[in-house]
Amino acid sequence: MKVEFTEEQIRRYSRHILLPQVGGKGQKKLLSARVLVVGAGGLGSPTIFYLAAAGVGTIGVVDCDVVDMSNLQRQILHSIEVVNRPKVESARETVNRLNPDVKVIPHNQKLSSENIMDIIGDYEVVVDGCDNFPTRYLVNDACVMRGKPLVHGSVFQFEGQATVFLPGAGPCYRCLYPDPPPPGMVPSCQEAGVIGVLPGLIGLIEATETIKLILGIGASLAGRLLLVDGLRMRFREMKVQRNPACPVCGDNPTITELIDYEQFCSLH
Secondary structure: OOOOOOHHHHHHOHHHHOOOOOHHHHHHHHHHOEEEEEOOOOOHHHHHHHHHHHOOOEEEEEOOOEOOHHHHHOOOOOOHHHOOOEHHHHHHHHHHHHOOOOEEEEEOOOOOOOOHHHHHOOOOEEEEOOOOHHHHHHHHHHHHHHOOOEEEEEEEEOEEEEEEEOOOOOOOHHHHOOOOOOOOOOOOHHHHOEOOHHHHHHHHHHHHHHHHHHHOOOOOOEOEEEEEEOOOOEEEEEEOOOOOOOOOOOOOOOOOOOOOHHHOOOOO
């Protein structure tokens, strides 16, 4: 397949094109890729920013929140000028200024069992940048049922984690955590705090894993959970395996329909 770029694109993506693992064909894959990022906050911001810089051609952004002053400590897509405006619109404007090659599709709505299948169906990779358990479990279950790769990240205070879930080729989120925690069991970042740079670190790992999946290069984090301790700057890795008794991806799944978990989990 012949790859044709404009002169501006050759200059913009020259450092990618020089890489033997990417090259012109790989950059073309990136420009043709469709990625959905769930959340335009602390994790979603760096993920979206760097996917756009890399030339990922279509980025869907799901978020029903507006920009708050407290977000600006870590959510680099947004600025003081867009406080009180929808995060998805702020994300689209920031990406447009960064890279006109990239189309941002805003989904200014709350994900639910009724709309998630339609939304994720248009994308080849889903990135979990959400900040609450109901959405995290919903996204996991939907990706398993639709066979969509899911790049996961989460943060809390000074600690973070990242991994990749490949349906049919490894564990899913429920293999690690079978059920959502009861209300009040796990404090949110709003309650417990988070160092502002940590979501940036985890979000960049998510962006890296997403690009590798699109290009089909390297060894993904599938089957491995990367644990980050920001206070001590230590990285640990745990091997994780698919649980044959997993209620969603196991041999005899008991969850075969999507569940909205707001009634079981506290949203913050």
